[in-house]
Amino acid sequence: MVQVGLTGGIGSGKSAVADLLAGHGAVIIDADLLAREAVLPGTDALARIVERFGPEVLTAEGELNRPALGEIVFADPRALADLEAITHPAIRKLATAREAEAGPDAVVVHVIPLLVEADQQGRFDTVVVVDVPEEVQEARVRARDGWTLEHVRARMAAQATRAERLAVADHVIDNSGDHDELVTRVARLWDALLSKSNQDHP
Numbered sequence: 048m049v050q051v052g053l054t055g056g057i058g059s060g061k062s063a064v065a066d067l068l069a070g071h072g073a074v075i076i077d078a079d080l081l082a083r084e085a086v087l088p089g090t091d092a093l094a095r096i097v098e099r100f101g102p103e104v105l106t107a108e109g110e111l112n113r114p115a116l117g118e119i120v121f122a123d124p125r126a127l128a129d130l131e132a133i134t135h136p137a138i139r140k141l142a143t144a145r146e147a148e149a150g151p152d153a154v155v156v157h158v159i160p161l162l163v164e165a166d167q168q169g170r171f172d173t174v175v176v177v178d179v180p181e182e183v184q185e186a187r188v189r190a191r192d193g194w195t196l197e198h199v200r201a202r203m204a205a206q207a208t209r210a211e212r213l214a215v216a217d218h219v220i221d222n223s224g225d226h227d228e229l230v231t232r233v234a235r236l237w238d239a240l241l242s243k244s245n246q247d248h249p
């Protein structure tokens with residue numbers, strides 16, 4: 048099994064790259080999706096969140112009200128630490144189960160937006176960074192989410208810099224071109240990941 052960490056700034060194209068890698072046969076473990084799954088109604092993690100933060104963090108349908116919880120933890124580092132002490136082990140458990148299902152020959156790609164910020168690069172055999180110039184990031188996020196330029200820039204300023212991400216990359220996927228270029232680059236990346244897999248486990 049090759050464990051790949053895939054990261055990049057907001058709107059750089061992590062999902063686009065992950066979708067293409069899935070098409071080649073990679074098993075994708077997406078940190079954002081697992082974070083949602085970990086707190087679905089009926090989970091132990093959601094029950095503990097309600098115990099800690101009160102029923103006002105639930106919607107009328109009994110789902111986690113993310114904006115309401117976000118308001119609480121944004122302003123209070125202790126509350127954030129309490130939340131993470133509940134969610135992180137639940138997310139890790141889901142990720143471990145997915146890896147076990149993937150089988151011994153799999154190329155497992157973990158999509159982790161804040162990989163560099165959380166200093167997680169050491170957990171992976173290979174780190175892939177999706178890279179675009181800041182202007183491209185700004186334009187794509189604005190087109191996708193309808194955000195103002197200020198909003199996009201504030202989010203980018205809260206993330207690692209382009210240089211910090213590139214410094215930990217084993218592979219860089221330049222996604223400044225069009226979709227066809229990305230398809231070609233990801234196909235090349237896939238070949239490199241397979242040959243790494245063969246080298247490590249001949």
Ligand code: ATP
Nearest residue numbers: 056057058059060061062063187191224225226229
């Ligand atoms: P986030 O960090 O917000 O989760 P992301 O890194 O997963 O984002 P994507 O959602 O894959 O990024 O891409 C951001 C936006 O840019 C999407 O609307 C996507 O369709 C578009 N996009 C991605 N790659 C390209 C490309 N090569 N050419 C044009 N548009 C692209």
